[in-house]
Amino acid sequence: MNEQIAALRKDYRLKTLNEEDVATTAIQQFGRWWEEAVASQIDEVNAMTLATATADGIPSARIVLLKSFDATGFTFFTNYHSAKGKMLEENAKAALVFFWKELERQVRIEGDVVKLNPEDSDAYFHSRPAGSRIGAWASPQSQVIPNRHILEENVEKYVAQFKEGIPRPPHWGGYVVKPSKVEFWQGRSNRLHDRILYTLQAGNNTWKIERLAP
Numbered sequence: 001m002n003e004q005i006a007a008l009r010k011d012y013r014l015k016t017l018n019e020e021d022v023a024t025t026a027i028q029q030f031g032r033w034w035e036e037a038v039a040s041q042i043d044e045v046n047a048m049t050l051a052t053a054t055a056d057g058i059p060s061a062r063i064v065l066l067k068s069f070d071a072t073g074f075t076f077f078t079n080y081h082s083a084k085g086k087m088l089e090e091n092a093k094a095a096l097v098f099f100w101k102e103l104e105r106q107v108r109i110e111g112d113v114v115k116l117n118p119e120d121s122d123a124y125f126h127s128r129p130a131g132s133r134i135g136a137w138a139s140p141q142s143q144v145i146p147n148r149h150i151l152e153e154n155v156e157k158y159v160a161q162f163k164e165g166i167p168r169p170p171h172w173g174g175y176v177v178k179p180s181k182v183e184f185w186q187g188r189s190n191r192l193h194d195r196i197l198y199t200l201q202a203g204n205n206t207w208k209i210e211r212l213a214p
Helices: 002-006 026-039 083-090 118-127 130-138 149-161
Strands: 047-053 059-065 068-070 073-079 093-100 105-115 172-186 194-201 206-212
Touching: 026 068, 026 093, 026 105, 026 172, 026 194, 047 073, 047 083, 059 073, 059 083, 073 083, 073 118, 118 130, 118 172, 130 149
Parallel strands: none
Antiparallel strands: 047 059, 047 093, 068 073, 073 172, 093 105, 105 172, 172 194, 194 206
């Protein structure tokens, strides 16, 4: 079995990534790749790995969905009392990874994390389907529960409670990952991949662009 796994290989040949072709800022370059990924009709193009760590450095990673990005950073939403929410409370740093295998591309992002302002969290929450809004109330995310019946009971309770409208739970909202480093990885033949690293320069808010060895 291990030999079969080790023999799995793919040679990447679709595209290249050269310094002279990239944008001057990491967000602009992400925007270019984002538009290409969307145009390629990749399934759940906004799926990304979010890695967090406890104060003493124990890491944890999971898939979440990007909901917006701009010059400020990359936004996602979750329960503040979830495992990732508790980690971000004690260690407000995170890493994101996008892997768009159809384009043989990967984007790695590192930075500080801040909570989105309540008004923007409210606006996104009220744009969600009613079932998702109820679910944010019904699920004590990351906590041990005895069975699924607890969730179903909670759904019934909150549906009855919020007949006149579903407010955003105080324990639910957005986070923004404010990037300090962004790496763009383009698969190339013979594992000689293109890697372009953007590093935010303290003080003048410009990006240093460097090539990394694969």
